[in-house]
Amino acid sequence: MTTCYTESELTEGRQRIGELLPSLMAENVVDRRRGSAMAPEPGNRSSQQFTDLLRAEHLHALVVYRRGTGWYADLILRGLPVGIPTVLGTPASTPRKSRSEAEAEGRQILKSILCVIHENEHASRDRMPDTSQRYFWLHDTEIFLPVEIIEQIARGRQSLALTGGYVPGVDEVLALLRSELIAIFGQDRFMAEVWERVDTVRKEIVTFLIANLIAMGCPRYPEHPSQGSR
Structure with a gap:
């Protein structure tokens, strides 16, 4: 995971997220009907705060890139409050061996985040995240x-x-x-x-x-x- 991307990587990442969204949203609909949707567990307060704030408009790009001999996939978010992580992706210490592995990981990250966004959009208005x-x-x-x-x-x-x-x-x-x-x-x-x-x-x-x-x-x-x- 990095915070430095080339312009071509970002352009490709924006195109990739647009191409994947329809199919992943459809897959999540099927998964919810089967009871197998894969939203992340709430975890600690930092991760709970992060997931509670996520909305569809925060999705920006899914970048797949190579650094050195390893491959990475990062989901880039935008429009979140200051201090909230804006990149989810492959840990810098554990790169993937191939582009296809990184693409598969990125696809799974995006699919999981779409589950979170769906839950947030349909959650009770009483469940407001702590932003203080x-x-x-x-x-x-x-x-x-x-x-x-x-x-x-x-x-x-x-x-x-x-x-x-x-x-x-x-x-x-x-x-x-x-x-x-x-x-x-x-x-x-x-x-x-x-x-x-x-x-x-x-x-x-x-x-x-x-x-x-x-x-x-x-x-x-x-x-x-x-x-x-x-």
Whole structure:
């Protein structure tokens, strides 16, 4: 999964999503009649918030692309509030071996998201998603921050970019977060019982880094919750 695509990849991705939508929607109708529709499980609060907000107008492109020797498929979303992930796709650490495998994965991601959108469009109006907070999964701990902080960070990043200032990307901020965790806990882990005793300045640095990641649409560190090294 990346956030950098060529214009041709995006154009092809928009065409692909338009071509797939009719057949996948029809397949989901059949699956619902059979009782086998495949919407994702709610999971934690961050994933629940994300899925509750999804609507058809957020679908933008399904990009299938190659980087190095591996293939990836990313479903790109647009129009979501600041701090909500806008890309779902193949993890960067586990590329697919062929274009056909990536296309099949992308098709399944889109089909699953269409199930979520259908449920949201037919859900009770009383089920309103909580939009006052944004969530981040740090190893095995879910952290939440007020949306006002995330919006302030996003505005600051945008202002810096417009004035030619340096704006760190996701990979750089993730590396800084990892360094802070090692400095605090002695390893790339998060331990809630130790966190309570951490000084205020260290806490503010970690919170600032997490807020930046959320503002960039990155919902977790590490990519897979079981990861982490000494």
